[in-house]
Amino acid sequence: MTIKTSDLPLKERLQKELGNSQMRKAIANAQDLLNGKREAAFAELGDFEQWRETAGTIRSHVLENLDYYLNQFADKASAAGAHVYFAEDASQATRYGLDILQKRKAIKAVKSKSMVTEEIGLNEVLEDAGIEVIETDLGEYLLQIDDHDKPSHIVVPALHKNRDHFRKVLAEKKGYKGDNVPENMTRFVRQLIRKEFLGADVGITGCNFAVAETGTVTLVTNEGNGRFVTTAPKTQVVFMGMERIVPTFAELDIIFSMLARSAVGAKLTSYMSLMTGPRSQDEKDGPEELHIIIVDNGRSKVLESEFREVLRCIRCGTCMLECPAYRHISGHGYGTLYPGPLGLALVPVLAGYDDYKEITKICSLCGACNEVCPVKIPLYEFIFEHRRIIAEEGNLTTAGEKVVMGRYGDVIGSSTLYGLATKAARFSGFAPKVGPLKQWSIDRDLPDIPKTRFRDWFAGREKNGGAK
Amino acid sequence: MITGKEQFIARVSGCLNRTTVLEKPTEFIYPHDMQHNYLAEASAQELLDTFVTNAQTVGIGIHQCNATDLGTTIIQIVQGLGGPVVLANDPLLAGETAELLGHEIDDCHVWNPDVGREENMTKAEGAKVGIAVAEMALAESATSLLFSYPDNGRSVTLLPENSLIVIRVESIRPRLTQAMEMLLEQETLPSSVNFVSGPSSTADIELVRVQGVHGPLELSYIIVG
Numbered sequence: 001m002t003i004k005t006s007d008l009p010l011k012e013r014l015q016k017e018l019g020n021s022q023m024r025k026a027i028a029n030a031q032d033l034l035n036g037k038r039e040a041a042f043a044e045l046g047d048f049e050q051w052r053e054t055a056g057t058i059r060s061h062v063l064e065n066l067d068y069y070l071n072q073f074a075d076k077a078s079a080a081g082a083h084v085y086f087a088e089d090a091s092q093a094t095r096y097g098l099d100i101l102q103k104r105k106a107i108k109a110v111k112s113k114s115m116v117t118e119e120i121g122l123n124e125v126l127e128d129a130g131i132e133v134i135e136t137d138l139g140e141y142l143l144q145i146d147d148h149d150k151p152s153h154i155v156v157p158a159l160h161k162n163r164d165h166f167r168k169v170l171a172e173k174k175g176y177k178g179d180n181v182p183e184n185m186t187r188f189v190r191q192l193i194r195k196e197f198l199g200a201d202v203g204i205t206g207c208n209f210a211v212a213e214t215g216t217v218t219l220v221t222n223e224g225n226g227r228f229v230t231t232a233p234k235t236q237v238v239f240m241g242m243e244r245i246v247p248t249f250a251e252l253d254i255i256f257s258m259l260a261r262s263a264v265g266a267k268l269t270s271y272m273s274l275m276t277g278p279r280s281q282d283e284k285d286g287p288e289e290l291h292i293i294i295v296d297n298g299r300s301k302v303l304e305s306e307f308r309e310v311l312r313c314i315r316c317g318t319c320m321l322e323c324p325a326y327r328h329i330s331g332h333g334y335g336t337l338y339p340g341p342l343g344l345a346l347v348p349v350l351a352g353y354d355d356y357k358e359i360t361k362i363c364s365l366c367g368a369c370n371e372v373c374p375v376k377i378p379l380y381e382f383i384f385e386h387r388r389i390i391a392e393e394g395n396l397t398t399a400g401e402k403v404v405m406g407r408y409g410d411v412i413g414s415s416t417l418y419g420l421a422t423k424a425a426r427f428s429g430f431a432p433k434v435g436p437l438k439q440w441s442i443d444r445d446l447p448d449i450p451k452t453r454f455r456d457w458f459a460g461r462e463k464n465g466g467a468k
Numbered sequence: 469m470i471t472g473k474e475q476f477i478a479r480v481s482g483c484l485n486r487t488t489v490l491e492k493p494t495e496f497i498y499p500h501d502m503q504h505n506y507l508a509e510a511s512a513q514e515l516l517d518t519f520v521t522n523a524q525t526v527g528i529g530i531h532q533c534n535a536t537d538l539g540t541t542i543i544q545i546v547q548g549l550g551g552p553v554v555l556a557n558d559p560l561l562a563g564e565t566a567e568l569l570g571h572e573i574d575d576c577h578v579w580n581p582d583v584g585r586e587e588n589m590t591k592a593e594g595a596k597v598g599i600a601v602a603e604m605a606l607a608e609s610a611t612s613l614l615f616s617y618p619d620n621g622r623s624v625t626l627l628p629e630n631s632l633i634v635i636r637v638e639s640i641r642p643r644l645t646q647a648m649e650m651l652l653e654q655e656t657l658p659s660s661v662n663f664v665s666g667p668s669s670t671a672d673i674e675l676v677r678v679q680g681v682h683g684p685l686e687l688s689y690i691i692v693g
Contacts, residue, residue: 050500065493086472139672182673224668224683249648267609272663282618304483
């Protein structure tokens with residue numbers, strides 16, 4: 001996989017997802033359940049604003065000093081015995097990764113869930129070279145054997161499929177004879193993957209966060225596959241996005257405290273592994289060699305842009321769970337590896353406007369994501385700014401649209417003005433009959449301003465994503 | 469070994485509008501100190517009570533005993549679960565406890581750095597119960613902290629179906645903050661530090677929680693002291 005996950009034009013893609021009522025129910029249930037758990041977890045933690053301000057400040061500080069911390073991390077990791085390789089782009093990263101595996105004559109690799117390896121298309125490169133790659137996260141594994149279906153959420157990848165579907169897939173592909181009870185299917189997969197763990201030549205992982213001061217890489221999982229991948233194979237290859245770094249363990253405390261609560265509403269995940277170098281000489285398990293591949297792949301473009309702070313992201317998926325658009329179209333509707341508000345803010349600058357200007361229209365600019373982001377990324381301001389740039393660069397259809405978007409920006413960019421405007425519009429009537437608005441509405445209707453404001457409606461929204 | 473660093477970091481510096489890496493990072497001041505508030509004034513009993521409650525909430529079994537009874541407590545638990553057993557070679561578990569276990573359990577392997585990787589891992593894979601000792605425990609998240617070292621393989625608490633982790637009552641601290649402070653003070657870090665906060669679990673199929681995916685199906689703590 002790469003950043004692009006669909007070739008369908010936006011409208012067709014959205015129609016397809018909107019027509020999938022089973023998916024919409026599943027996503028709506030997931031949002032309600034996980035949002036409830038997250039809110040409870042943070043209520044117990046207390047001082048959410050203080051926590052996220054601290055977390056956001058830490059991430060921002062790292063970005064401001066990223067050259068320093070990358071330098072420090074590489075030196076410390078190397079001193080601990082790891083091999084560190086800096087890769088400018090996807091092809092450098094995958095070529096180097098493949099080279100490691102081929103030099104060790106590896107025929108099988110086990111992998112724990114990693115977004116950056118998806119982003120650079122690692123599995124495809126290894127498989128083309130004849131190396132079997134086994135995803136070991138349960139959701140990823142089920143998607144992999146389901147003819148490489150694509151994840152619809154960055155934390156819970158198989159949200160869009162139900163138990164009957166997976167029973168059928170397991171029966172067809174792996175000879176499963178049991179029922180559709182998740183526990184039974186999970187046990188069956190446990191047995192299958194356990195053999196793979198013990199027989200694999202190489203373990204491939206991502207890195208949730210690296211610690212600059214000690215050269216440590218970390219992995220967070222609930223299933224224990226992260227521990228397995230870093231225990232059984234003799235070679236471990238870690239891929240990490242270049243921004244995924246914290247200065248010391250003190251900051252890791254804050255970031256991990258936010259990550260598990262935001263992602264799954266837990267205080268911590270079942271397992272967090274902190275690995276510094278390969279196993280020591282006298283240790284009997286764990287990797288004999290540890291390779292860390294640090295990937296840029298467009299991140300430096302983001303770093304130098306006005307969108308730098310989107311690199312604060314800790315990949316918790318909260319913005320997706322809170323997003324009303326995501327609720328209806330799932331991760332698949334975006335056609336990008338990183339969906340939801342994060343995807344709309346990040347992907348246009350990470351991978352360029354040429355391919356990703358249409359998707360910025362998915363957002364309704366309701367701002368719900370901003371309220372929950374644990375590192376305070378100004379997501380909807382960024383999405384709006386993308387739209388403004390696209391409009392000003394002449395990529396939107398008409399001059400009239402540019403004018404409208406420009407004015408709209410002045411209003412929506414200010415929450416006070418936006419509140420006043422939407423409140424006022426409900427009794428004043430708002431119909432574009434002349435000027436730039438008229439031109440804008442030639443090929444589309446300006447929607448009536450609804451009786452209830454979206455912000456108010458969203459607070460008391462319906463269950464089940466409106467699916468019948 | 470490091471490859472490609474200079475060019476890569478020069479580009480990152482360029483993105484930050486400078487030509488070289490700063491001598492030291494810009495000053496960082498924590499805007500708040502809320503992480504130190506949690507159970508800051510708690511007594512040892514409060515820490516223990518919170519730890520136990522939080523452990524039970526996430527399905528971790530709890531046993532408590534005095535140091536002198538550790539051996540018999542372990543034997544009782546293991547007899548309920550069945551062998552074989554693999555043990556970390558920890559002072560708390562070695563000596564009399566190991567001897568006692570050796571008498572009572574047919575197949576009891578103490579992790580041994582003097583024999584090969586295969587033998588240790590095969591024993592761990594075949595074991596029904598794996599037993600190790602935590603360096604520290606955290607009340608807020610019911611976490612146990614495990615260091616890997618030659619006498620304690622990563623496999624001990626990963627491969628067997630049941631995981632038993634011994635926790636010294638005085639090692640229970642408020643939260644992750646204190647664990648990270650302890651790691652900050654380490655002169656050399658172990659190759660792997662594992663924070664265990666529950667049994668292996670997933671919710672990947674319809675968000676239904678299933679306990680026991682790749683790691684142990686059951687996790688229990690024995691609190692000593």
